Amino acid sequence: MASKRTTVRDLRRHNRSLLLSKLYFDGPLSRHELSQLTGLSAATVSNVTAELGDERLITEAGQVESDGGRPRVLLRVDPAYGHVAGVDIGETGVKVELFDLAMNRLATVEHPLPKAPDPATAVEQVTSGLREVFASTGIDESGVLGVGIGVPGTVEQGARVLVHAPTVGWDAVPLVALLEEAGVALPLFVDNGAKTQGQAEMWFGAGRGARHAVIALIGSGVGAAVVTDGTTYRGSTSSAGEWGHTTIAYGGQECRCGSHGCLEAYIGAGAVLARYRRARGKDITGEDEQAQFSALLAAAPKSKTAARVLDETAGYLGAGIANLINLFNPERIVIGGWAGLALGEQLLPNIRAAAGAHALRHPFSQTSIQLGSLGLDAVATGAATLPVADLLEQGATSRIAKPGAPDSDAA
Missing domain, CATH: 1.10.10.10 (Winged helix-like DNA-binding domain superfamily/Winged helix DNA-binding domain)
Known part of the structure; x- marks a missing residue:
């Protein structure tokens, strides 16, 4: 050819x-x-x-x-030169953030979502959040280069951008089309939330400087961004990185995806809390999943049951990380997501030890395991880098020149 x-x-x-x-x-x-x-x-x-x-x-x-x-x-x-917005559509809420081109955060808005939110509700919260961050900063939409969106599922890129998120009941949701119908006229970029978190950590956080890395996201769901030679691996239909739905126990616990024995069914926040409830014989105090998870971590020093559940979780997570090491031979593994950061802050030595016990010795010795450095904003921050990445890749030649500047696409 x-x-x-x-x-x-x-x-x-x-x-x-x-x-x-x-x-x-x-x-x-x-x-x-x-x-x-x-x-x-x-x-x-x-x-x-x-x-x-x-x-x-x-x-x-x-x-x-x-x-x-x-x-x-x-x-x-x-x-x-311009501004970018980043949106994190999570399983329990929507976060919208506005940045300048240097990724200085200018405004943040958060809205809760009901469990398993329907697409229309999520779209309403995204559009509301965008209006709020623009209004609070006085920034006109004409100065916004684009909106990046991280979602809890796989994203099928094509003539129509479709989101497949079975854990929240979304099946081929045309998210971009729905947002445009709702009045969002800005360029829209959509990707899996684990991948946007991964890009943020690789650009600005704990992954910076690595060429081969895996950035794990552990929250209500579990996912990962696999970076090989500086590029996020996507697979044939962009669904690569569904680490949470790799099998860790044949015929094991039922997962929200409908399968059994998935890693998410053992280290996802809801699964950890369910295991604790069964062992304890009663519910956990806390108004939402994150509050209950914090209560579990706080109980560990005084409760043998809580300590045992968390120790098991560290073991499952370490075994899952060992699989990543054996499969991809990364130089660095970064643990992120609200539940991952909470677990890591308390149990990182246990997680490392479990990974070492299950991984091949030589690749494990060459891999560092550390916590993400961008905190709970990593998904939204990474989403905001999507329009920035497009700007850099195109050399800004596809952008309309700023007022008073020459046409940037002129020969």
């Missing part, structure tokens, strides 16, 4: 993307440093950065002394 011919426009987009990405992740940098780091000629760097500056995508960020010559001007991506 003949290779696709590279056009001048393709080359221009590549150069813009390369320089813009380097400044975004590693800036501020001088033009000389950009040339050294990217391999582009000094003339190309000068021309492209001048273009990006005219479009207000990048701005000067001070100067640095050079060896014997004039001080070199430092460049960075301008945080004020």
